[in-house]
Every structure is written in structure tokens, then in C-alpha cells.
Amino acid sequence: MTDNPMNQVKSFKSLLPEILFGVFIFTLGAVIAFNFNLGLAIFGATIGLLILFAALIRPRTAVFVALLISALSGAFVSQPISGIPISLSGVFTFFAIILGLTALISRPLSTATIKAIKLNFVFIVFAVYYGFRSLTGPTVVEGLRITLLIMTPVIIGVLASQEMFKRWKTRREVELGLMLIPIIPVSVLIINLIFNSLTTSAVGFKTTQLLSIGGRTLALLLLPILALYIARWRYTPGIVQKISYMIASLGLTSTVITSLSRTASVIMMAFIWPARFFKRFFSASTFAILILVASFFALWLSLPQVQARFFPTGIENFDLAKIKSIDTQGRTRLWTLTWNSAIEKPIFGHGGGFSKLLVREAYRLDHPHNEYLRVFADTGIVGVFLLLVAWGGRILHHFKKWRSAQKVHSRTAMYHFAALLTVGAVCLSFVTDNTLAYVFVTIPTFCIFSLADTSNDL
Structure with missing residues (x-):
């Protein structure tokens, strides 16, 4: 066009x-x-x-x-x-x-717009329902604020899909924009390192003087971008390009590990990286890369800060049976409090913003560190159902498209693979974070969805 x-x-x-x-x-x-x-x-x-x-x-x-x-x-x-x-x-x-x-x-209203809305329809319904429940909640302003945060990436995703359906070059421009996202936060991190305004603790790093940035924030932001680089690395045919995407992936991985975010690091190590080699373990070159990657991670695990964060009793004393005893930084108390309140009104919930009010009064925190529990407490089973249908539907959609596209079109398979890794990572992050309200994570996520949705027309 x-x-x-x-x-x-x-x-x-x-x-x-x-x-x-x-x-x-x-x-x-x-x-x-x-x-x-x-x-x-x-x-x-x-x-x-x-x-x-x-x-x-x-x-x-x-x-x-x-x-x-x-x-x-x-x-x-x-x-x-x-x-x-x-x-x-x-x-x-x-x-x-x-x-x-x-x-x-x-x-x-065009055909492209209607198609984009259909692909994100359940997300729109969920956001509207959350907004409706906010009007009857104990804190209307907070509920509507969360509704705004939920709706923003959906609108950007619909707009991105619309523009990509109309103009194929927009796909490459949006993809380039996604891949350049890490430049700004990583630059801020480097600036703070230069001016010695970076503080570290047992739970990660945080800047205090020049520009505000936190380790967990940066780690969660980088997960969707890492998924895109990993997909590029897997499906790009040229050896030079493959190496460049591999180096970029390792660089992003280093940053996530350095952040000491356990949630982001576990998602990255247990889901994103293994998926990169799914059904590819029998290649000699792949085996060599696995050795390189294993050595790379071993290097990072040798750092004292990383060992203290992920293995507080020491790597030599690590016992898989002690996983249940890992410190969850008080999250279990938040989860118990939120769950007990949620089951008082299990169908429609207490109203948007209730969970924040609850944990703020009890622990002076802003959210219960579990998106599923927050939605359950605020909007009940109905809200949880819509949330699961929206995000679960994306998982099934991109998995099916990825499997079928591998036999026909590697580029289409690449974008759906990136979307699959992204949606999986975001859904896993819901367990310990309120990622649904982190627009700096969800906007890139929905743009990656748009890349995959429109790649079927390539």
C-alpha cells in the first residue's frame, strides 16, 4: 500500500x-x-x-x-x-x-483497525470490566488509574497493528524501535556508574542522585526485548547476524543478572533461554553454543553479589529440597492477606483499587506482589477469568501460529516465537510482580504481539 x-x-x-x-x-x-x-x-x-x-x-x-x-x-x-x-x-x-x-x-474505522481490535478484544473487555468495577470500589481514583495502565498498551497495540496492516515498512521500523529500547536505561545505568551514584544492596541496585532507576524495573523491561533478540538469533539465516544477535542477547542477559532480580532471572534462565534451543539440541554447532553460554553463566555466578542473592547459603550448600524455604521478602504474608480478603467476595471482588488499599493499610506497600491475586481481590473470579482468557488466548494463538509457520515461513515463525516467549515471560512475572501496571513492559509486549499478528500477511 x-x-x-x-x-x-x-x-x-x-x-x-x-x-x-x-x-x-x-x-x-x-x-x-x-x-x-x-x-x-x-x-x-x-x-x-x-x-x-x-x-x-x-x-x-x-x-x-x-x-x-x-x-x-x-x-x-x-x-x-x-x-x-x-x-x-x-x-x-x-x-x-x-x-x-x-x-x-x-x-x-477501517478493515485494518477492525482486525486489530478483534485480535485484542478480550483485553479491551477486561480493561472495561476493571474500570466498571473501579466505579464501585473503595477508591475510585486508584481503580481508574490501574484501568488506564491496563488500557494504554492495548490501545498502542491496536494502533501498531493497524499501521502495520496498512504499511509493511512500519513492521521493520517498530521492530527497530523495540530493539533500541535498552539504550536509554542502560545509558542511565552507565552514567550513574561513572558518577558513583549507584547503590547496591542484597536485593539489587538502585540509583539515588542523578537519574532514578531500579534493578528490578530494568530487568522486567528487558525481558520482552531479550525475547525478540533470542528469536532473531534463532531464525536469522546469516552467520554474522546470528553472532551479533547472540552477543546482544548475552549482553541483555548480563544486565538482567546484574540487576539481581530473582523473578526476571528465573524467567530468563528457566524459560526464555531453554526455549531458544527447543528441538535444536542435536546440532554440533548448537552444542558448542550451549557450552559457551554455560561458561558465560558460570562466570556471572562466580560474582559474590550474585551468589549472595540467588544462593544465600552458598552454591556448595545448595539443596533443591530447600527451595520452599527461600526468602520471599514477606510476599507470602501479602498473598495470604489478599487471598483471605478476596474470598470474602469471590465472584465480583471488592472493586478496582481495593488490593492496594488493603496492603497499604497493613504493610504500607502499594500492591500484593501477585497480579492474579490482585485481580481476584479487585474484580473477583469474573476478572480472573477474563485475565486468563486474554493472556492464555495469546499463548495458544502464538504457539499454534509458530508451529505452523515453521514449516512455511521462517520470518513469520520468528515473530510468533518472540511473541510466545514474551507472553510467557509476562504471565510468569505476574506471580511476584504487578507487571500488568508496568506500561514500560506491556507497551513493548503488545508491539511484539502486533509484529506477530501482522507477519501472517508477509
Whole structure:
């Protein structure tokens, strides 16, 4: 299809409501974010509006901005603005959903849009249901905030699929954007290392002075990107490209291990890396690579910080039977509290935002460190069912497409393999984290889904 940026664009008159809404939202947001500093507010609003107009002309601009937001959010999570309780991550998320919605409604409903909505329909239903339950919950604002976080990546995913269905080059551009995401947070990490503003503890690293970034945050952000690099490494035919993707995969793996995030590291080691060699163990070259990778991991396990985090009693004293006694940092108490409250109203739950209110009163934390339990407590069995159908459906969809595509088209198989690794990693992370609310993880995740969904047309 020809790439005419004004193709099917509504007239200026019909776009006036979207433009006026964008002007109001970006101006108000800039004023609040910059603590009513008029000069900075005008500057911020101007930048936002320029991006908005670019997205109106070329909707795929919103997708690229969302990927940039993911990288920035992963690097500046919880960084306060102007001394007020608003983080850069929160501002970026709000900006992303407004930009994505505006870009979507700036075009007439097309076949590509309908197809993209169908592929993400259950996610939309889940988000709407969560929002509905938030209106009857004990904290409406918090419930709607979570609804916003759930809906943002879905909207970006629908927009990405729509643009990829219309223009095949967008696939490669989005993929490149995904693969470049680690540059920003890793650069922030290096800057903090240079200026000695990186602090380490038994649970990972965190920056304190220059730019805010946490080890677990970075590790979870890198999992979908690692899945894409692993898929590229497996299916790219050229030996030079294979080596480059292997090196990149090892680099991302090093960063995840260094973060000391046990959740991300276990998912990576027990799921993503073994899947890379699924049905490929009989090749001599593959065996050689396995030896190299094993040596690589052995090197990292020799570091004292890594040993203390993953093997607190020492590697030589490691006993598989003692897995159950591993310190879960108080998560079991959170899970018990959340479960006991959830079963009081098991069908429809207590309402969106209830779980946060519960654990905050009991332990002064923001979430129960288990997405399935949080959804159960907030929205009941109905919400859990929708959550499982949405994410479980993605697992089955990409697994079937991957298996069938391997016999026909390696590129299509590659994208579905990346999507399968990604959705599996995210679902596993739900067990100990509230990844559903981490848009810096879910936006790249849904963009990878879009790459796979549209690869069937290659």
C-alpha cells in the first residue's frame, strides 16, 4: 500500500474536537507537571502538541513515541517532578494513552483497525470490566488509574497493528524501535556508574542522585526485548547476524543478572533461554553454543553479589529440597492477606483499587506482589477469568501460529516465537510482580504481539 500520510485523514473541521481536547489536556498536564511554572508549562505543552499533530498526520508516530516512553519510564521510574507526588512515568503513561487514542480516532474505522481490535478484544473487555468495577470500589481514583495502565498498551497495540496492516515498512521500523529500547536505561545505568551514584544492596541496585532507576524495573523491561533478540538469533539465516544477535542477547542477559532480580532471572534462565534451543539440541554447532553460554553463566555466578542473592547459603550448600524455604521478602504474608480478603467476595471482588488499599493499610506497600491475586481481590473470579482468557488466548494463538509457520515461513515463525516467549515471560512475572501496571513492559509486549499478528500477511 502506498505511504501517503494524508490518506484517509479526516478534514481539519472534523478533527477540531480532537485538537481542542489535546490542547486542553497537554496544557493542563504541563502546568501541573511543572508545578505551575508558566515558562516550563508552555514549553512542555508546545512539545506535546507538536507530537500530537505529528500523530494526527502519521498515526504510527504515536507508536514510536510510546516505545520511547517505555524506554524513558524504564529509566526514570518514580522520579518525582517539582516536588509533587507525580512521577515522570505517570506523566508519560497519560501522554501515551491520549496520543494513541487521538491517533486512532483521527482516521475512519477501517478493515485494518477492525482486525486489530478483534485480535485484542478480550483485553479491551477486561480493561472495561476493571474500570466498571473501579466505579464501585473503595477508591475510585486508584481503580481508574490501574484501568488506564491496563488500557494504554492495548490501545498502542491496536494502533501498531493497524499501521502495520496498512504499511509493511512500519513492521521493520517498530521492530527497530523495540530493539533500541535498552539504550536509554542502560545509558542511565552507565552514567550513574561513572558518577558513583549507584547503590547496591542484597536485593539489587538502585540509583539515588542523578537519574532514578531500579534493578528490578530494568530487568522486567528487558525481558520482552531479550525475547525478540533470542528469536532473531534463532531464525536469522546469516552467520554474522546470528553472532551479533547472540552477543546482544548475552549482553541483555548480563544486565538482567546484574540487576539481581530473582523473578526476571528465573524467567530468563528457566524459560526464555531453554526455549531458544527447543528441538535444536542435536546440532554440533548448537552444542558448542550451549557450552559457551554455560561458561558465560558460570562466570556471572562466580560474582559474590550474585551468589549472595540467588544462593544465600552458598552454591556448595545448595539443596533443591530447600527451595520452599527461600526468602520471599514477606510476599507470602501479602498473598495470604489478599487471598483471605478476596474470598470474602469471590465472584465480583471488592472493586478496582481495593488490593492496594488493603496492603497499604497493613504493610504500607502499594500492591500484593501477585497480579492474579490482585485481580481476584479487585474484580473477583469474573476478572480472573477474563485475565486468563486474554493472556492464555495469546499463548495458544502464538504457539499454534509458530508451529505452523515453521514449516512455511521462517520470518513469520520468528515473530510468533518472540511473541510466545514474551507472553510467557509476562504471565510468569505476574506471580511476584504487578507487571500488568508496568506500561514500560506491556507497551513493548503488545508491539511484539502486533509484529506477530501482522507477519501472517508477509
